[in-house]
Amino acid sequence: MRLNGRTALVTGAAGGIGAAISRHLARAGAQVALADLDGDAARKLAGELADTTGSRVAGYAMDVSVSGVVADVVGAIETDLGGVDILVNNAGIDRIERFVESTEPTWQKIVAVNYLGTVIVTRAILDGMIERRFGRIINIGSDAGRVGSSGEVVYSGTKGAVIAFAKALARETATKGITVNTVCPGPTDTALLEQVAQAGQGRFDALSKAVPMKRIGTPDDVAPAVTFFASDEAAYITGQTLSVSGGLTMS
Numbered sequence: 001m002r003l004n005g006r007t008a009l010v011t012g013a014a015g016g017i018g019a020a021i022s023r024h025l026a027r028a029g030a031q032v033a034l035a036d037l038d039g040d041a042a043r044k045l046a047g048e049l050a051d052t053t054g055s056r057v058a059g060y061a062m063d064v065s066v067s068g069v070v071a072d073v074v075g076a077i078e079t080d081l082g083g084v085d086i087l088v089n090n091a092g093i094d095r096i097e098r099f100v101e102s103t104e105p106t107w108q109k110i111v112a113v114n115y116l117g118t119v120i121v122t123r124a125i126l127d128g129m130i131e132r133r134f135g136r137i138i139n140i141g142s143d144a145g146r147v148g149s150s151g152e153v154v155y156s157g158t159k160g161a162v163i164a165f166a167k168a169l170a171r172e173t174a175t176k177g178i179t180v181n182t183v184c185p186g187p188t189d190t191a192l193l194e195q196v197a198q199a200g201q202g203r204f205d206a207l208s209k210a211v212p213m214k215r216i217g218t219p220d221d222v223a224p225a226v227t228f229f230a231s232d233e234a235a236y237i238t239g240q241t242l243s244v245s246g247g248l249t250m251s
Ligand code: NAI
Pocket: 011, 012, 013, 014, 015, 016, 017, 018, 035, 036, 037, 038, 062, 063, 064, 065, 090, 091, 092, 093, 094, 113, 117, 140, 141, 142, 143, 184, 185, 186, 187, 188, 189, 190, 191, 192, 193
């Protein structure tokens, strides 16, 4: 699958899954904008990907939960790389703790980044996609949003929201050349999952045992599903939710 001539924006691009998605999209020939809270890490990775893939790749500091910053960065991407054809809403945060022990500032933060961040960035790129009558929006959800996950109650809620948001937007944009789909990783080996290991080795071991394939996923397991949804070949697929989780969730 080739993405030549397309411009992609990946949020949370400096992290484990976002970096792999960015690498796969650049390898497929897309020009890729890497946006992350950590702008230095995004710019450093962009330089590496430009060297290794030969595609145009640029890094930007962007907090997905601040609409003014998002508008400025989307404007800069349009100037540097062209209008965004492919948006990957990947930025996300989690905090492993029982719901009864969690507090409102934590809920507010998780909702602001995982759900509102997805809404804000999507809104910022949508007019251009409608104008050009082409768009691929891929949200990174989570199996936690499909079946729930203890210790991640508010996080699971935001991921369920991201899935429903994709379905509803897919209906509104279906005649405009725009598809909206969600990829749901299961437990995947990144900094985010480190928290689970820190919460207790028993919980971490139980996670991999629960996966029918008996292993934790890698960012490179997740990225090809995103490349597929971004491709021309996936033009007739919208509003779908695909788990990439070794069989953990089947529905
Ligand atoms: P990670 O923690 O390795 O990377 C997340 C990246 O997002 C970091 O580079 C961070 O700087 C960036 N970020 C955080 N807040 C941001 C904000 N407000 N604006 C812009 N960037 C921000 O996490 P990972 O594992 O790569 O997660 C990526 C996505 O995959 C998240 O949406 C996560 O919920 C989802 N996911 C991860 C799973 C896992 O087991 N690792 C399982 C299921 C879903």
